[in-house]
Amino acid sequence: MDLKRMAALRAVEEIRDGDIVGLGTGSTTHHFIVELGRRVREEELEVMGVPTSYQSMFLAAESGIGVTSLAEHDVDVAVDGADEVDPQLNLIKGGGAAHTLEKIVDSSAGRFIVIVDESKLVDRLGAFPLPVEVIPAACRPVMIRLESMGATVTLRSCEGKDGPVVTDNGNFVLDASFGAIDDPAGLEVDLNSIPGVVENGIFAGLADMVIVGTAGGVEVLRPKG
Template structure:
């Protein structure tokens, strides 16, 4: 079986009747939302979803999941993928440019479950360029600050259109390669203190469970 799908199907069975669920964004979250929608329809679960992007909102709606928001409910559980996961369950997220709302929803949830395939498990974060969402007017000074911190920085470009990626929040995404990140929590705080930075893709100390699909089966990791 597809290893991403394996992890997603397992996570979908963590959801209980009456739950409000934070719905992640990306290819692994796609499998989760589809499976949760199947359970909602076949088992008549009373479940609502809080999407973290337009992509997940449209997918959830078409899958039969009722949509709500943080203005109305706190999520009981949030489920999302990750681009990297270290042994302490620190994450890099943001490959889909949705990490700002993902971090808001995941932080608000009573439980945050991460679903990945084994290729996302790393000894230390940093091989995947760190996404940093910035207000467009602040793009140049933020890039210069990140470079002064030792990062190689580029503005993320769109595929299929000219110009930069624009997030659901109307901002740009910088991809900053720092190399090995030795203190993820410290770097997360430092980056968010830069004027013009909206949010960065380090998620430290948030994950309550990681479900990884591996060639040997499912691997469950907890703090």
């Protein structure tokens, strides 16, 4: 079985009748939303989803999951993927350019469950370029500031259309390669203090559970201590 789907199927077991569920964005979360929709249809499970992107909103509707928002409901449990997970369960997210709303939903949830395949486990964050969402007018000064902090920075470009990626919030995404990140929590705060930065892709100390699909089966990781 696909390792991502293994992790997603295990995460669906964590959802209970009546839950308000944060619906992440990406290929692994795609499996989760589809399987949750199956439970809604076959078990008459009453849940509602808070999507973190247009992609997850459309998929939830196709899967038969009712959609709501943070303006209307608190989130009981959020389920999302990650691009990297370190041993302390800090994350890098944002490969799908949805990390701003993902962080808002995931941090507001009663529980935040991460689903990944084993290739996403790393000793230290930083091999994956760190996504930084910026207001378009601030793009150049933020790039200069990130470079002064030691990063190699590129403006993320679209595939299938000319020009930069534009997020669901109408902003640009800078991909900043810092190399190995020794202090994820500190860098997260430092980046968000730069004028023009909307949000960055470090999720430090948020995950309550990481479900990993491995060749030997599903492994569940929890924060130490």
